[in-house]
Amino acid sequence: MVLEVAFFHIKEGMENDFEEAFEQASKLFNKVDGYLGHTIHACIETKGKYMVQVKWETLDSHMKGFVESPIFHEWNDQVGHYFKPDIYMEHFTVVHERGDD
Amino acid sequence: MVLEVAFFHIKEGMENDFEEAFEQASKLFNKVDGYLGHTIHACIETKGKYMVQVKWETLDSHMKGFVESPIFHEWNDQVGHYFKPDIYMEHFTVVHERGDD
Numbered sequence: 001m002v003l004e005v006a007f008f009h010i011k012e013g014m015e016n017d018f019e020e021a022f023e024q025a026s027k028l029f030n031k032v033d034g035y036l037g038h039t040i041h042a043c044i045e046t047k048g049k050y051m052v053q054v055k056w057e058t059l060d061s062h063m064k065g066f067v068e069s070p071i072f073h074e075w076n077d078q079v080g081h082y083f084k085p086d087i088y089m090e091h092f093t094v095v096h097e098r099g100d101d
Numbered sequence: 102m103v104l105e106v107a108f109f110h111i112k113e114g115m116e117n118d119f120e121e122a123f124e125q126a127s128k129l130f131n132k133v134d135g136y137l138g139h140t141i142h143a144c145i146e147t148k149g150k151y152m153v154q155v156k157w158e159t160l161d162s163h164m165k166g167f168v169e170s171p172i173f174h175e176w177n178d179q180v181g182h183y184f185k186p187d188i189y190m191e192h193f194t195v196v197h198e199r200g201d202d
Contacts, residue, residue: 002145003142005142019197022196022197023197026197026199036200037198037199037200038198038199038200039195039197039198039200040195040196040197040198041104041106041193041194041195042193042194042196043191044103044160044191044192044193045191045192046191049191051106051193059145090144090145090146090147090150091144091146092142092143092144092145092152093142093143094140094141094142095120095123095141095142095151096120096124096127096140096141097138097139097141098127098138098140099137099139099140099156
């Protein structure tokens with residue numbers, strides 16, 4: 001499993017609209033082979049900052065199966081206009097975990 | 102539930118030792134009221150970069166129950182020397198999630 005982690009900021013005043021649009025748009029993930037689930041979190045300290053994490057079977061599930069597919073354009077049409085520039089995104093693998101997930 | 106998210110870099114060549122030390126040190130979390138679980142991930146793109154996420158019942162579980170307690174000093178004694186400066190840490194709340202966790 002590969003975890004995509006992205007941080008970004010949403011334009012001022014558009015946070016609620018973005019959250020609804022993201023929930024709708026995230027249904028598109030189901031069309032992508034290797035999609036295993038996702039979460040979106042809002043930052044407590046920094047208003048308008050969000051963290052998205054998407055679990056993929058492999059790096060290619062994300063970078064080829066999603067980013068290089070027409071599904072990405074469809075996704076971007078639904079939520080792209082809410083984002084400020086300067087999005088952070090990297091991928092991670094689990095080293096160790098404990099708890100309720 | 103409040104999610105603590107931290108990113109940091111480990112000194113070159115100390116990654117394996119850090120991972121073992123972190124797993125041992127993380128047993129200390131069990132002594133803290135409001136600790137609900139944690140994960141540690143290694144970055145695929147940036148060697149030596151890690152992401153730790155800790156689930157806490159409240160912000161105070163982390164910032165008072167852990168950071169302001171003697172347990173934090175014990176934890177820091179075990180793993181603090183592996184870290185480079187410039188640690189990022191903020192807290193998040195779930196907006197929406199779907200998948201296997």
